[in-house]
Amino acid sequence: MPKRPASESPEPSSKRHRPNVVPYIKRLSDELFLRIASFLSISDLTSCQRVSKRFSRIATDGQIWKALFYRRFVRPRASRIPGVSRAPPSSLHYSSRNSRWLEDEGLARTSATNWKQLYRLRHNWNRGICSISEIDITANEPLPPLPPPVPPLLVRLHEGMVFTVDSTHGLCAWKWRNSKKSLIANADLYQSSLDLGSYGAPTAMAIDEDCDATKAVNITVGFENGGFCVYQLDMEMSSSTFRLRYIDPRNGPSPGNSSHGPMIISMAYCTPYLLTMTASQLLTTYRFEGSDDIDIDGSKGSAEDRERMMHAPKILTSLHSHTVWPPLSLSLRRSAQSSVIACIVYAFPLYISGWSVGIQELRFSDDADGVHDSRIATAVPSGFNPVPNMSPASPPAQSSVGSKSHSQANNVPLAQPTCLSYTHPYLLASHADNTLTLYLVKSTASSVSIDSGQRLWGHTSGVSTAQVSSRGKAVSMSTRGLELRVWELEGGVSEKRRLNASVRVESSQAYKGNDVVEEWRGDSQGWLGGFDEEKVVVLRAKDEGRQALIVYDFSR
Structure with missing residues (x-):
């Protein structure tokens, strides 16, 4: 077949050239892009992170999440402060001024704060979302012939x-x-002069709240015979070790009579002050001064070891009470007047009308050897009458259904508290009737007082333990350890917030890698060990006398 002439062949179609035009959104500078992203919601910011590297960098910028953190977690707290709550909403907008950040001022000052991670942490606390891990502490060794404390592990x-x-x-x-x-780190308690037969099992433990945890942590342990020891965990060495700093040379009653002896049941430690309470209701305040070259193990040891030993503490007060009932809570804190305030919070019964709580404050100064001031307050409202007069001549006033006067509300009997936790200004009491009571303590240079308290509902079984922090965050646990709840109690709880003041943390199933934490049975027993900004630690009793530490991590 003859070839077609070149003139008759079809001309190749010209290619369609796309104009090399940059999308408008890419023309924006990072500053303008950041301004636009500041108006997006959390879900939109999360979606933007999957678009491109630039979108991800803008959507995770610290200034955006800093503003979101302020609007969700700081401004609601500021609105509950007296005086600020009456301010117009326009005056509570986001501000980079540190004075608007309340206790989060330190975070606002730090340039290296990961605001997105911090937002996620607070969000997980509010929703009760966490990962759970477990340490199985199996006691293979035979237990000593002593009645174990409750809980058996502090x-x-x-x-x-x-x-x-x-x-x-x-x-x-x-x-x-x-x-x-x-x-x-690990340390054997019973060494040298500290033996199991004379001191007994440990019954209380306190950690120094005034120490720098990056350098050293001071721990004091109380025993059945009323004695105590002070240890220091050195964090600056290549391998952290416990150092014994002081042994209380005390010979109390035999461990078999510990139920009637001066067993230490509670402690509080704030260098250089130590506060102890014994089972015989003896409250003692110590103050440590200087160091000493006490011989611990029969040899003088190195100069460094001698410098780490402390002199025997000076006893500032020793008070005995016949009206303090368990449970109780001890605390030490420093005031603005350069003094130390020792507090004991206790429960006491009312005549056929339930229970109430009281507090005693002891003020100390570093330049005096005694109590500078002592004050007592109770939560019993003024005019409270445990047995109202009900004579036929003066019948009680009739009230409509559902109405309740303020005095009647204060006269509602409270069950005996199962646990007391006090961190100024919040005092939290747990009860076996599935409720908690929140008290606000007002302490000034001239007086101390406790309000009438607010009842909190949320648990479906009796509450065994509860702890509260100075920022109003609290954690409570049911009697059998099946229910763990997180509370936001800052500034008190209004009627609108009462139903949403807590959230339940589910602990029935938790996963860590391929391991599954066993489900809690109905007869399992648990104790609340404490909590901080990221974690909650619970001690759990397992089968055959085994124990496990359950760690709830809210940072993941």
């Missing part, structure tokens, strides 16, 4: 570290990093 959480102490495993410090747990 647990405290401080600056991300978990401290445990018992007569079998001694004093231990655990660390959690990215859900990986490790034992960083």
Whole structure:
């Protein structure tokens, strides 16, 4: 077939050239893009992170999440402060001024704050979302022939570290990093002059609230005979170790009579002050001064060890009470007047009308050896009458159904508290009738007072333990450890917030990698060990006398 002439061949179609035009959104500078992204919602910001690297960088910018953090977590707190709550809403807009950030001022000053991670942490607390890990503390060694304390293992959480102490495993410090747990230090309690026969099992533990956890942590442990020891966890060494700093040379009653002896049941520690309470209701305040070269193990040891030993503390007060009932709570804090305030919160019965709580404050100064001031207050309202006069000549006034006067509301009997937790200005009491009571303590230079209290509902079974922080965050636990709730109690709880003041943290099933934390049975028993900004630690009793630490991590 002859070829077609070149003139008759079809001309190739010209290619369609796309104009090399940059999309308008890419022409925007990062500053304008950041301004637009500041108006997006949380879900839109999350979607933007999956578009491109630039979108992800803009959507995770710290200034955006800083403003979101302020609007959701700081401004609602500021609106509950007296005086600020009556301010117009326009005056509570986002501000970078540190004075508007309340206790979060330190976070606002720090340039390296990860605001998105911090927002996620607070969000998880509000929703009760967390990951759960477990440490199985199996007691293979035979238990000593002594009645174990309740709980058998004492647990405290401080600056991300978990401290445990018992007569079998001694004093231990655990660390959690990215859900990986490790034992960083361990010390045998019964060494040298400290023996099990004379001191008995540990019954109380307190951690110094005034120490720098990046350098050293001071821990004090109380025993059945009323004695105590002070340890220091040195964090600056290559391998963290416990150092024994002081042994109380006390010979109390035999452990078999510990129920009637001066067993230490509660402690509070704030360098250089130590506050102890015994089972015989003896409140003692100590103050440590200087160091000493006490011989611990029969040899003088190195100069460094001698410098770390402390002199015997000076007893500032020793008070005995016949009206204090358990449970009770001890605390130490520093005031603005350069003094230290020691507080004891206790329960006491009312005549055939339930229970109430009281507080006693003892003020100390570093330049005096005694009590500078002492004040007492109770939550019993003025004019309270436990047995109202009901004579036929003066019948009670009739009231409509559903109405209740203020005096009648205050006269509602309260069940005996199962636990008391006090961190100024919040006092939280748990009860076996599924409720909690929140009290606000007002302490000034001249007086101290407690309000009548607010009842809190949310638990479906009796509440065994509860703890509250100075910012109003609280954690409570049911008697059998089946229900853990987180509370936001800052500024008190109004009627509108009462139903949403807590959220339940589900603990029936939790996953860590391929391991499954066992379900809690109905007869399992648990104790609340403490909580911080990221974690909650619970001690759980398991089968065959085993124990486990359950860590609820809200940062993931």
